[in-house]
Amino acid sequence: MIGFLQTSEGVVTAAAIYLLVGLGWNLVYNTCGYLNLAIGQFYILGAVFAWKIETSWGIHSPFLVILLACTGAGILGFLSERVLLRRLQGHALNALIVTIGINLMLLQLAKSLSPATVIRPDTFIAGGIAPGGVHIAYQELIVWGTALAVTVGLFAFFGRTDLGRTMRACTDNRPAALALGIKVPTLATIAFTASAVLAALAALVVSPTQGSAYNSGDLIAIKAFMAVSIVGLGRNGGAVFGAFLVAAAEGFVARYWNPDYADIVVLIGFLIVLYMYAVRSTGGRFIPAWIRELIRRPEPQGA
Amino acid sequence: MSLAITGIHAGYGDLEVLRDVSFSVERGQLLVLAGPNGAGKTTLLKTLMGTIRAYSGSAKLDGEELLGLPIYRRTALGLGLVPEGRGLFPSLTVWENLRVAAKAARLRGSLADEGIQRAAEAFPVIRERFKQKVQSLSGGEQQMVAIGRALLTNPQVVLLDEPSMGLAPVVWRQVLDTCRQLADDGRVVVVVEQRVLEALDAADRCVVLQQGRVVRDGSAEAGSVDLPELANSYFATEASA
Numbered sequence: 001m002i003g004f005l006q007t008s009e010g011v012v013t014a015a016a017i018y019l020l021v022g023l024g025w026n027l028v029y030n031t032c033g034y035l036n037l038a039i040g041q042f043y044i045l046g047a048v049f050a051w052k053i054e055t056s057w058g059i060h061s062p063f064l065v066i067l068l069a070c071t072g073a074g075i076l077g078f079l080s081e082r083v084l085l086r087r088l089q090g091h092a093l094n095a096l097i098v099t100i101g102i103n104l105m106l107l108q109l110a111k112s113l114s115p116a117t118v119i120r121p122d123t124f125i126a127g128g129i130a131p132g133g134v135h136i137a138y139q140e141l142i143v144w145g146t147a148l149a150v151t152v153g154l155f156a157f158f159g160r161t162d163l164g165r166t167m168r169a170c171t172d173n174r175p176a177a178l179a180l181g182i183k184v185p186t187l188a189t190i191a192f193t194a195s196a197v198l199a200a201l202a203a204l205v206v207s208p209t210q211g212s213a214y215n216s217g218d219l220i221a222i223k224a225f226m227a228v229s230i231v232g233l234g235r236n237g238g239a240v241f242g243a244f245l246v247a248a249a250e251g252f253v254a255r256y257w258n259p260d261y262a263d264i265v266v267l268i269g270f271l272i273v274l275y276m277y278a279v280r281s282t283g284g285r286f287i288p289a290w291i292r293e294l295i296r297r298p299e300p301q302g303a
Numbered sequence: 304m305s306l307a308i309t310g311i312h313a314g315y316g317d318l319e320v321l322r323d324v325s326f327s328v329e330r331g332q333l334l335v336l337a338g339p340n341g342a343g344k345t346t347l348l349k350t351l352m353g354t355i356r357a358y359s360g361s362a363k364l365d366g367e368e369l370l371g372l373p374i375y376r377r378t379a380l381g382l383g384l385v386p387e388g389r390g391l392f393p394s395l396t397v398w399e400n401l402r403v404a405a406k407a408a409r410l411r412g413s414l415a416d417e418g419i420q421r422a423a424e425a426f427p428v429i430r431e432r433f434k435q436k437v438q439s440l441s442g443g444e445q446q447m448v449a450i451g452r453a454l455l456t457n458p459q460v461v462l463l464d465e466p467s468m469g470l471a472p473v474v475w476r477q478v479l480d481t482c483r484q485l486a487d488d489g490r491v492v493v494v495v496e497q498r499v500l501e502a503l504d505a506a507d508r509c510v511v512l513q514q515g516r517v518v519r520d521g522s523a524e525a526g527s528v529d530l531p532e533l534a535n536s537y538f539a540t541e542a543s544a
Contacts, residue, residue: 166407
């Protein structure tokens, strides 16, 4: 039982991270109309910046580290959108290709700033609690709290603020938003920058407990993408459910089957999600015709 | 109050759609802008609102030049648009649709609330449906929200692009009555419409565009519009016109 609860605790932490990065996916998709394939590198740069700030500059205040690392990721996000992506608005495929280029550039940046080994920035608060024998590090509580605060904050932002409502309007009907005089390009810059900051924040809070390698961002991004895609890309409410589903599949497969299979199961799930998107977008059925033919009941004779 | 359009040339990149378009509309007039598909009717409205930049020409509202101004300045000067397909945000509530439009028009503080109240007074159905998502409304109710949204800034010129689209005849008649009322209140109302015959009943003027040029500009009173000629304009090519 303790093992199950301890695994569940890890699932919650992983879900929190997938949720934070997944909300970043949704922000860009909803407002800009394309996918930010560089989000995994923005994630890892959060950890790399934190580690660099601590080891090179000697700054160990958690607040300063968060502030500086998020600002760094935010500046990179802002420049990426403003310089490279702004003029591609309305050309989703071109923008998607450019985000691949940004991904590669940021990967090189992360590689040049960090060692080849796993980096582990300082924990914000050392120690933890053990209710019922289940160990929960304070840092993990910070991860949970961050995900909860960001999720609630984003729901409040989109539901209760004029800027949030305007961003939803852009998602709904971009040409109409432009016709009203809404500065859609500016909103795209805000969304892209915010998604970079969100991803960096996720790595900032979780890296002290789990560590991060400079090349591990894409896997996190894929899992987060799967989390937001299961219910429907762009739906923040669905992202919460998806994040827990992906994290649970990963955590319990590792606990009760084989740790080596955890990523494989998640990636197979990812392929299924991609297949569903491909079929749905072409108006087809999820089950191929030859399988439907096999399982089809024979027509009653004489009918 | 008058809207004076003089020698407008506009289009999309190298594709010139409007060629030397000129006419003017006075306060209290309802003008029907007719013409076949591709004649440039919607392009003219987009040019007036500022979503398309004119190559040359002038559009003056009470002597003040509109072309070259950002969209929010044009709405502040008194232009309101009900776009083709209504241009609403389906997953937002009625109130949120109005609020977003009010903020886009730079209405701050109480001005935004006053604008929303104005829209609700013009169309009581808007107040009844404030908390309802737009996608759950009927076509007629959505059109009321779209027109109400255009009234947020208390515009003196209301431009409506294909307002009959998707509406039952009875509802379309109600929309036309609303347009007539807006004109009778002293506004300039320009209606781009394919269902011309019904629109002419409510209109004062009729301008026909064909291949980006004005081919008719005159009264819309019964008997003054040569209906066979108008019908021909929908099918004629430039060579035969």
